[in-house]
Amino acid sequence: MPHRAHSRLLGAAAAVTTAALALGGCASSAQPEPGTRGTLTIALAAAPTSLDPANMEQSTSPFAQPAYDALIRVAPDGTLEPGLATEWNFVDDENKVFEITLRDGVTFSDGAVLDAEALVTNFEHLDTGKSNVATLVNGGEYEAIDDDTVRITWDTPHPLAPQALTQRWVVGMVVSPDAITSDPEGLATQTAGAGPYVLDADQTVAGSSYVYTARDDYWDPATQHWDEIEIIVMENAEQRLNALRTGEVDYALGDLGTAGSAESDGLQVLYAPTIFYGLSLLDREGTLGSPIADLRVRQAINYALDRETIASALLGEYGFATEQTVVPSEPGYVDDLEGTYAYDPEKARELLADAGYPDGFTIPVIASTSSLAATLSQVLVEQLAAVGITVQLDARPGPDYFAAMTGGTFAAAVVGYGSQPMPMEYDGLFGPDAIFNPLGSSSDTINELMAEALVAPEDEATELYEQIQRELVEEAWFASAVFAPVFYFAGDTLAPVSVTVERPQTPLTELAPAE
Amino acid sequence: MLLRRLGVWLIMSVVLFFTISVLVFVLVSLTPGDAARAIVGPTASAERYEQVRAELGLDLPVWAQYGRWFAALLQGDLGNSIVSGVPVTQVLADRLEPTLALMGGTFVCASVLGIVLGVIGASRPGAVGKAADVGSVLGAAVPNFWIGLVLAALFAVQLRWLPTSGYAPLVDGVGPWLQHLILPIATLTIGGTALLAKQTRDAVAEQLTQPYIVLLRAHGVSERRILWRHALRGAAIPIVTILGMKMIGLTSGTVLVESVFVIPGFAGYSVNATLLHDLPVVQAITLIFTIVIIVTNLAVELLYSRLNVKEAS
Numbered sequence: 001m002p003h004r005a006h007s008r009l010l011g012a013a014a015a016v017t018t019a020a021l022a023l024g025g026c027a028s029s030a031q032p033e034p035g036t037r038g039t040l041t042i043a044l045a046a047a048p049t050s051l052d053p054a055n056m057e058q059s060t061s062p063f064a065q066p067a068y069d070a071l072i073r074v075a076p077d078g079t080l081e082p083g084l085a086t087e088w089n090f091v092d093d094e095n096k097v098f099e100i101t102l103r104d105g106v107t108f109s110d111g112a113v114l115d116a117e118a119l120v121t122n123f124e125h126l127d128t129g130k131s132n133v134a135t136l137v138n139g140g141e142y143e144a145i146d147d148d149t150v151r152i153t154w155d156t157p158h159p160l161a162p163q164a165l166t167q168r169w170v171v172g173m174v175v176s177p178d179a180i181t182s183d184p185e186g187l188a189t190q191t192a193g194a195g196p197y198v199l200d201a202d203q204t205v206a207g208s209s210y211v212y213t214a215r216d217d218y219w220d221p222a223t224q225h226w227d228e229i230e231i232i233v234m235e236n237a238e239q240r241l242n243a244l245r246t247g248e249v250d251y252a253l254g255d256l257g258t259a260g261s262a263e264s265d266g267l268q269v270l271y272a273p274t275i276f277y278g279l280s281l282l283d284r285e286g287t288l289g290s291p292i293a294d295l296r297v298r299q300a301i302n303y304a305l306d307r308e309t310i311a312s313a314l315l316g317e318y319g320f321a322t323e324q325t326v327v328p329s330e331p332g333y334v335d336d337l338e339g340t341y342a343y344d345p346e347k348a349r350e351l352l353a354d355a356g357y358p359d360g361f362t363i364p365v366i367a368s369t370s371s372l373a374a375t376l377s378q379v380l381v382e383q384l385a386a387v388g389i390t391v392q393l394d395a396r397p398g399p400d401y402f403a404a405m406t407g408g409t410f411a412a413a414v415v416g417y418g419s420q421p422m423p424m425e426y427d428g429l430f431g432p433d434a435i436f437n438p439l440g441s442s443s444d445t446i447n448e449l450m451a452e453a454l455v456a457p458e459d460e461a462t463e464l465y466e467q468i469q470r471e472l473v474e475e476a477w478f479a480s481a482v483f484a485p486v487f488y489f490a491g492d493t494l495a496p497v498s499v500t501v502e503r504p505q506t507p508l509t510e511l512a513p514a515e
Numbered sequence: 516m517l518l519r520r521l522g523v524w525l526i527m528s529v530v531l532f533f534t535i536s537v538l539v540f541v542l543v544s545l546t547p548g549d550a551a552r553a554i555v556g557p558t559a560s561a562e563r564y565e566q567v568r569a570e571l572g573l574d575l576p577v578w579a580q581y582g583r584w585f586a587a588l589l590q591g592d593l594g595n596s597i598v599s600g601v602p603v604t605q606v607l608a609d610r611l612e613p614t615l616a617l618m619g620g621t622f623v624c625a626s627v628l629g630i631v632l633g634v635i636g637a638s639r640p641g642a643v644g645k646a647a648d649v650g651s652v653l654g655a656a657v658p659n660f661w662i663g664l665v666l667a668a669l670f671a672v673q674l675r676w677l678p679t680s681g682y683a684p685l686v687d688g689v690g691p692w693l694q695h696l697i698l699p700i701a702t703l704t705i706g707g708t709a710l711l712a713k714q715t716r717d718a719v720a721e722q723l724t725q726p727y728i729v730l731l732r733a734h735g736v737s738e739r740r741i742l743w744r745h746a747l748r749g750a751a752i753p754i755v756t757i758l759g760m761k762m763i764g765l766t767s768g769t770v771l772v773e774s775v776f777v778i779p780g781f782a783g784y785s786v787n788a789t790l791l792h793d794l795p796v797v798q799a800i801t802l803i804f805t806i807v808i809i810v811t812n813l814a815v816e817l818l819y820s821r822l823n824v825k826e827a828s
Contacts (some may be wrong), residue, residue: 399548
């Protein structure tokens with residue numbers, strides 16, 4: 001009898017296994033049926049809280065890209081190209097009055113037509129939105145001066161308006177005016193854009209997977225490479241890599257920890273080091289009474305860092321050492337500033353002694369627990385300890401780190417900040433009102449140079465940006481260490497993908513099937 | 516007697532539900548950050564953040580937020596997700612199928628496998644019994660997520676027999692649906708079956724030493740019938756207890772396994788909702804799990820009563 005039970009059990013197990021095998025291999029994406037364009041499957045780490053570009057957190061913008069075209073496109077080399085706008089320029093000499101000419105014959109997925117009024121409705125919608133980057137362009141007066149032309153008038157200079165209106169930023173994406181008027185709340189979970197795809201709400205499970213299907217009446221059908229795009233949310237980098245290995249996804253967000261394996265598996269490893277990691281020496285004006293207020297102390301911290309070793313040990317080929325806040329290709333980067341604080345622990349100790357700290361001091365530093373920041377923090381602690389500075393590291397996970405870092409109670413913080421044009425960094429990183437500058441340190445020199453740069457022609461502005469960067473480095477506002485990348489991995493189902501420092505993230509709609 | 520027990524069960528259920536909902540509210544409120552930060556992102560200005568907080572009512576004291584939620588619940592309204600604005604009922608409806616399939620599939624597989632292995636073990640003491648003991652200790656000691664990772668590495672990444680992750684709805688076909696469920700269900704089944712097998716083996720083995728079994732044998736009842744009919748029924752109470760525990764354990768196991776296999780069910784989503792401080796969603800998921808636990812306990816109670824009556828008769 002037990003024999004029979006046994007054999008039944010084994011029979012059942014065998015049946016299940018056979019069934020599983022008979023079902024064939026796993027569904028592989030990006031292998032279209034003849035005559036169709038197939039499905040592009042992408043794995044990203046975090047879902048958006050809203051699909052409405054005006055309410056979207058910038059880091060989740062890839063979820064809007066399939067459905068929403070932007071006014072301006074960025075080529076891989078950083079040049080700006082027409083998108084929904086065919087022309088754009090400032091019509092004054094103070095970078096305050098900006099005109100945009102729209103493309104003819106463009107419709108949205110809900111049938112609405114793109115015209116000047118539609119764009120005005122969009123900017124007004126952005127003014128009431130929750131997007132964290134809305135300030136790049138909002139707060140102006142918007143006017144349709146004819147069917148195809150919109151004029152924006154700001155109180156302050158906005159020299160970066162053209163860059164801000166590209167698909168790199170959610171503020172450049174244009175939403176159907178009908179949807180904005182009739183059902184603005186619905187835009188959180190549905191799309192109504194002038195892009196190549198439209199969200200299929202029935203197949204989408206918000207927070208987990210988002211399915212977009214190709215539209216029939218898209219204005220630029222040559223760039224519509226797929227019948228369907230699916231974005232799956234997978235938090236874990238190892239899971240994303242596994243799904244790429246098995247062909248379940250074609251393209252995925254990577255990370256430093258999995259880059260080596262991805263490369264040895266023959267995947268395309270795409271990266272451009274554009275995020276600077278290092279210390280932000282926040283208490284520059286001594287608000288908290290810390291030693292950081294003394295320039296010599298800030299310089300000593302800079303001399304204490306062995307950046308080249310950090311870069312090669314931590315990042316290898318994927319990054320490089322830096323003392324600045326912008327990447328070499330960005331206006332404002334100054335070649336001869338590199339090496340200002342070449343590793344010199346002896347000099348660091350001398351400077352500390354001069355500043356009245358011959359035996360060093362102890363300082364609390366806030367840091368994030370995200371993988372690269374956590375590793376870097378440990379190295380910084382060791383290198384600063386070598387010159388007598390004892391760092392009490394307070395490492396916390398994302399949201400808590402942010403609340404603490406911006407709370408104004410820490411004299412220094414380990415930060416990671418994506419290189420941006422200098423005026424954006426002024427607004428976000430080092431200007432008196434920047435969120436990364438919670439103690440509000442302010443330099444008259446920097447403020448005046450920036451005010452001048454904002455209204456200057458491009459080449460003069462570059463020179464002024466360089467002077468600002470020089471000031472930041474010489475006054476040691478930061479102790480930058482390395483530039484590290486955001487990684488993307490692509491399977492062999494995709495045509496080669498180009499990632500550059502000028503455009504570190506390829507718009508998802510540009511991913512094309514392999515020939 | 517039974518009515519009185521049911522009455523106690525009902526009162527305990529209400530108390531349990533109320534306590535859990537308060538605890539979840541307080542615990543989520545105590546964790547750093549809030550839904551407004553999740554919406555505006557880390558780099559938004561303080562003003563924008565405060566503005567969104569006020570819009571969402573997050574500037575109210577915790578008790579006032581709880582009061583609002585509870586008042587709506589009494590009217591049958593689970594509210595909207597704070598983060599996405601979508602009704603919570605829809606969030607759950609979208610995610611119900613995968614979690615039910617996973618929990619149901621695991622419960623059936625683990626129960627059948629555990630009981631069959633247990634009975635076989637009891638009928639053949641010695642090496643098989645020892646193996647069951649070792650297996651149950653191992654099964655209980657090895658965490659589910661680790662089993663999941665190993666299975667995925669072997670059957671999905673190496674052998675490519677099954678997908679590494681995801682879920683295919685049943686309407687898209689039984690084949691893909693099964694393919695996506697095999698590894699997650701196997702993961703949960705391996706972890707829980709061994710304990711059930713061991714308990715079943717011990718209970719059935721004990722029954723086999725009872726005088727009534729000797730009597731049955733003397734009457735010429737077949738060994739198979741004695742084992743699967745009489746001894747197994749006699750051993751039912753400890754088995755039902757373990758099955759109840761297994762069902763309750765599945766609520767937490769499913770959360771982990773859905774995360775490991777990226778299954779879009781509501782169990783795994785509770786982790787995201789907690790990280791996003793999306794209280795209405797977290798509360799609703801907790802509510803469902805509380806109901807699962809309460810109903811399981813009721814089922815166990817009812818089965819006990821029935822089994823006791825049978826035994827007595």
